[in-house]
Amino acid sequence: MNKSERLLQLLTLLRARRTAVTARALAERLGVSERTLYRDIQSLTLSGVPIDGEAGVGYRLGRGSFVPPLMFTEDEIEALLLGVRMVQGWGDEDMGSAADSALHKIRSVLPDKMLQEQERQRATFLVPDTQRREKARYSGIIRRAIKDRQTLWLDYRDEQGNPTQREGNPLGLIYWGAAWTLVAWCRLRDDHRMFRLDRILDLKPTGQQFQLESHQTLEAYIRQYDPEFVDRAFL
Structure with missing residues (x-):
């Protein structure tokens, strides 16, 4: 990747963010050193792109900045x-x-x-789309509940076929290549739990809103097992 392509990609990454992103995260995404990233930021700034930067916080585009239209390879x-x-x-x-x-x-x-x-x-x-309807069952309801931060009630069967009922705060959906799973903060276990969508017998929003502590989020759950994936996925 030449410098002009890299600068355009850097600009695209900054445009996609509403919050600041660290130099380290940007450098890893572009496959360059932090030193090169700093030089690229300087090049964009000198060319008139308003970039706000703060030590220890990161960079973001300034308010009212103009960015050229997207071009795809x-x-x-x-x-x-x-x-x-x-x-x-x-x-x-x-x-x-x-x-x-x-x-x-x-x-x-x-x-x-x-x-x-x-x-x-x-x-x-x-x-x-083999078995798509079964594998993606209830995903529309779950996506809305995640956006609305609304607790869900689940009638569920575990891996051994045992029935259980749970209330949980839905955090995200993960596809593993064979099945969709719901990651939720389980109110019964007071911990993160995963529920396969194809094992859910019934699911209903409770109408109850929830707030999350920092240790209850999807990011916190994934970080326990793969911190590097979090840095890529939540960039």
């Missing part, structure tokens, strides 16, 4: 197309429709040459 378009196919094959119907709509919007602004290439490769990435 062919590999990025292929990655987006594959992502849409994955969401359509493994997600619920609402998410599949949203992903397809987003892809149409992206295709509408592509240069003619890139659009023709993308059209030619449309059938290159196929993700069968």
